[in-house]
Amino acid sequence: MTEHLPPDGAVARAYNGHAWGQIEYTAADSRDLLDLLLTAFVNANRDPKKGGSPLPWPKPSWRPGDPVPDEAQGEKDKARAKAAYEHILAQTKG
Template identity: 45%
Template sequence: MTELLLVMYARVNAKEGSPPIPWPEPSWRPGDPLPETAAAADEEKRARARATYERINSQMLPEKR
């Protein structure tokens, strides 16, 4: 939050015609899942989708049984 306020202050008080100051990278906010938790959930979701795909293939394609 502090970085955002600092950039906003610098942008407002910059001389006209000066190059724009880039916005800071978004940071973690309370209520958002931790990056490690989100990555683990994505991996679990990917594994479930792959298992479902394999199960459907085994049911529909005789050579996959």
């Protein structure tokens, strides 16, 4: 009876626990690959005479089934971004 239901319908989402389809997984894989290629390009073309360490390899993006990102870390990032924004505003007003 349920075999002809759409793969992205409510029954499939309830069964899988998420609404990700092949397109979303492909987009995440493409983003991860682009991050890896960009990091490899930057590391290969950096000037070792100027010092500095190579960029670390990027972590894969989140996918269903992975642990949920820490909410506290998100709040810290928001606070740091707001402080940086206010610092820039203070420099432009003075």
